[in-house]
Amino acid sequence: MAEKEATVYIIDVGSSMGEIHHDRTQSDLDWAMQYVWDKITAAVATDRKTLFMGVIGLRTDGTDHLDNLSADDGYQNITIFQPLTQTKMPEIRKLTEDLHPSRTNEGDAISAIVIAIEMITAHCKRLKYKRNITLVTNGTSGVYADDLDEIANKLKDDGIELVVLGVDFDDPEYGFKDEGKKGEKAKVEQSLRSLCDACDGVYGTMAQAISEMAVPRVKSVRPVPSFKGWLTLGDPDKYDSAMVIDVERYPRVMVAPAPRASQHVIKTGIDLDATQTGESATLEGEGTGSLGEGISAIKQARSYQVEDNEAPGGKRDVDKDDLAKGYEYGRTAVHIDESDMNIVKLETKARLDVIGFVAQEQFERHLGMSRSNVIIATRISEKAAMAISAFIHALFETSSYAIARLVPKDGKDPHLVALAPSIESDYECLLEVELPFNEDIRTYRFPPLDKIVTVSGKNVVQHRYLPNDELMKSMSDYVDAMDLSTLASKTEDGEQEYAALEDTYSPMIHRIKQLIAWRAVHDSEPAPPLPENLIRYSAPPKELVKAVERKLEDLVVAASVKKVPPKSKARKRARSPEKPLSGLDVSSLLSTTHPPRKISRENAIPEFKQLLRTAGGAADIHSACQQLGLVIASYVKHSLGNAGYERAIEALRVCREEAIELEEPGAYNAMLLELKRKLLDGELGEERREWWWRVRMNPVGVIDKKVSEFSEVEVEEGRKLMTLSGP
Template sequence: MANKEATVFIVDLGSSMGKKHNGRTQTDLEWSLPVVWDRIANIIHQGRKTDQTAVIGFRTNSTNNVLASNHPDTDDYDHINVAFPLKTILGSDIADLREFFRPSQIEAGDILSAIVVAMQMITVHCRALKYKKRIVLLTNGDGAMEPDTGNDIQKQLVKEDILLSILGVDFNDFHGGFQEENKAPQKKLNEEQLCNLVLEASGTMTPVYKAVSELGIPSHRTVRAVTTYKGTLTIGHIGKFEEQSMKIEIQQWPLIMPATAQSAKTFLVQREDKEGEHAGGSAESSATLQQSAPKEGEETLLPSKRTYGKQIEDPTAPGGKIDVDKEQLEKGYVYGRTAVHIGTDDMGVVNLDTEAGLEVVGFVARDKFDRYLEMSKCSLIAALAGNEKYAMALSSFIHGLIETEQFAVARFVKKDNTPPHLVLLTPFTEDGYEALITSELPFAEDMRSYKFPPLDKVVTVGGKNLAQHRTLPSDVLMKSMSNYIDAMDLSSFGTTDTGDATEYAKMEDIYNPVVNRITQVIRYRAINPLDPIPEPYEVLTKYSKPPSALLESAESALNAVKKAGDVKKVPPRQFKRKREPEKPLSGLDIDALLSGEKRQRIDPANAIPEFKQMLEKASDVAAIEDAAKQLARIIETTIRDSVGDMGYQRAVEALGTLREELQEIEEPDIYNALAQELKTKILNGTLGGERTEMWYNIKIRKLGLLDSSVSERSKVSPEAAKDYYKVKPNA
């Protein structure tokens, strides 16, 4: 069963948290709260039912907690307010928390009493069950605090195995860093007492400035040690050469799994339409089974409901598609660009009759193996637990691979009658632990080999090698390029904390921008549904460009390369004002003979060719504008008469032709006016109702406005062209 977790967030909401300190433009609460939001967003994003979360505020205007109700004769637990008890946090709780996290007008409320309330919640909820228990306290340390004279809180934290993490606003960094000057005596005393509590309870204390600076650093998820295979490792042929063969009972666990970006199908935006129903439908997940309706005008990012089956086109059905159950589907496989159908009766012919096992089929020298072939997930293999015989046999095999500097290639079948895989077995020894690491290898059908002509020689048709050629680099160019490569060396451009030279852009400092950027956006929009999407974290874009200091130092070497290679800037493409028609070799104008008189109207059945013909015959701007408007009306009619999305591809093709042709003859204003009109009609529903999917097709094919960077005659800036793709809430 998955590990259960119980986390209680305690947030200081005293009046001092609403003030600005140490020259910041934000209040203490505004500056430090993103750290708490980030951890809450991480819990929501994981969507685990076993993650229980509670939020408590102290130094609040009101009092709402069990201990205060049970002990009305004391004021120890006054001004402590429980936003919600331990439960699976829901999307509706986010809106409530945004209202809850507001500074109060008082300073009364004890920090240690808030910790006691959190401990009581965890103890009652978790009982004797196995939980990972955490308390996260955010405070600036102001206000009075009763001392823990008998260390009762510390003892209870240790007894219940609760990890206490304190985030201190303007707390001193004892590891070197921020040190607040002229600290108030009460705050200094509270900080020392909290520090002692953390040390005695084996907790953590982090200054908020450090936690804020680490917000953008992605976290690595630990791969769960779940047995994925338990069977035999066979070396040799047991049936033919039993004495020379060896069979070892092993078990396998996942070691490294690739992180994949969140699919767009996993989440949807739920908003309330005019009739009061949710446009997102009844989507829900394990983390949002009881989502409340969003407030008016508010969007909520929700996990999408998983459906089984498929939709197929049916012109007679509403929307042009019908749902097909999973049971009615037949399997098919992609072969090149063709989908090959294989029925259930034929599956027995193509399926291999295999038996589960891991069989060594060969060996490869370590220095002869191409490392890029094992770019896949990795697993760890060890001998069956508790059996010394198998452990000794596997250890001998591992040390044999190490001494001979070999890797083993094995045929792996996870279960009976499943497809076999080729895996590479790499020996692994560290700190007295011995194991094999497996990584999947590609088959020959999975590889694509390409041959390119050599860059360092030119071979004639007769087989002669040319020493000099216009495509061969000269000695001066080779030397200049070598100097430029040395000048751009990153192996010693970085610096350590002590100022020593080190490698720049180390492997462990580079993160997948796609995976982590999408994760950042999903988490942010879950907490702030109405705010614009933030810029990517600096850690994700830091290494996307070479450092400016390195570019400046290598500028002279780059200029030498340009001079040696006679590098010239390619002039921008010049568009002709009017297209010059191609002249046939025979001298006869076939188009003129067939077309006869100038075309006045475009036939919707042959719209694109006739539109191009009208442009070729156009003698002034008015004729060009008339042809463009006719094609635009045909596009609108195609969208309006489309059953579902059946006509969208024809409309997109025609719109792309309209954009391309008007860009080529430098009439961007005509296209921009028609594109703006088309967007308005699509979003207002005047083209046959809901046509947002058509707008989605326009966006992904980038058929937006022609800006000044594309056409010099355009009056639209690149920023305005980007805004064209944005949809206003009232649109």
């Protein structure tokens, strides 16, 4: 269970917090609230019911806090905006309305700290809580520093950590100093620093806190064992000499998932209860629910139907309990009753049985199929710890890996795993990764890269398709020049490697979290820029790219790299033909001097393309499409059964692609609709409607506006035209 925590934020909202200083574009309050919102939204994202937060406004226009302190003049202009409670979206919306600069500069920060102490004491009582108070102020109003020692002792006695973050406060350790500071602000800073020193609190400047916000917050995950049982060598049921060790299995490396979105609906006051065949979505709950104001979750419901000619619509609903499992055997479903399901299940017990050993040099690293796990002895048995330590050292000294059969739980399918020894200065363990079975391996044969085998069986090692010594050397030099280990930086603690693991973060995960938190606070403001820490290592370093430019040029020369002209996406009528790189136009040599005036049935597609190549305008394109339409009609009419249908479909596909590229979709649509008319009138023969079904199943339908912007056919109109009942 997560530790209980209570945090009170004291936010200075005096009129001076609405001013802008040090060439910033935001007021002191908006600038400081970046840090506060980051802390609040991060806490809300955890959805912990044991995490309580309260917010106190300092130097507010009115006074509204604890009843037992209201009459004292020292506690004026302090307002409790939020008591200690679990913060959710409604509380965030309310705080965004409350936290704005006031019209006064009166108010004492020390008095606000006393009120925060009273709030925590009343809420936590003597229970075990992690208690925090965070004060955010610019220190432009005076403080009553008479009782600092008593307040510091109270903070220490109650175990409350005090954090003071000041706007433009001096911090020699961070290297910030406000040169134009007034005397009153310096006194406030000194008093607050003395209080933090006396109670072992944290004192700093807001500039440092905001700069550290750019570093993504990494979540600590408590490991959960995925297996608890025996690690055995030999059969303990038969042999007393078998090795049996109580072990536990924990994940070593896991993939961090990005936040996932779920389906919700915005309420409009209308009954949105929805029902539909197949999967249906229905609203869950009424009113605002637990998801916030105006939002409801979607609950998925699934229905099952079978064909029934006597039922309305030809289908009948069936219950899920009436369904039975069927295993595919060819194209037939083989039914197995629930009572007989034991014949397809293995009766297994949770165990980790060692079945053999393999030398480290013989183990192929690409065989690992899963994330790695850690096998350790059970924490309550010293005997098990000694036994597994001996097993780990035996594997290490013999340079071997153990191959084991793992059953995580009773009745589960067995897995084949490899166990590797890992010995560090402070712990020992077995690293485990899943191995494939024979059916999991697919073996593919590829030709060798260093030689060419001729038809006669001769090995050719020098060929224009094989790299020569100059190319190999240029590539080797280029790869060596891109070595990132040469970019290690010098620090006070020694050399620090480039792109260290602890400094690299997933841009997807942290960017999504940042945007969710931002949108929770700001409804319509533009999204903040991408933090530099997330994209620092997403591109090669500029100094390294500049250093390898010469090596890359040598590689281009050695490999004889030539630029390939981009392929044209559209062949418009007014475009001049492309000139080949060799200067030899093969198409013009193969084509006849006079292209055919009429498309023949035997060579329809090539002759159609030749006609389009010499087309002078839209009329010629329409004429070519009409001729091809006559040929397609003959394919269908004289087809023996359905033997000629595919030939007709292929001709339609070519005509459609050419019409789209030439930006004349009307020519194809007119030809296709003419074929449909002939089919309905019986001109293509009897029982030829099956061919039109094939036209609908293939991507050769009417060209609508969704496919080509030059089409005059709307999407819905195109769907109607493709039905035989249409015009």
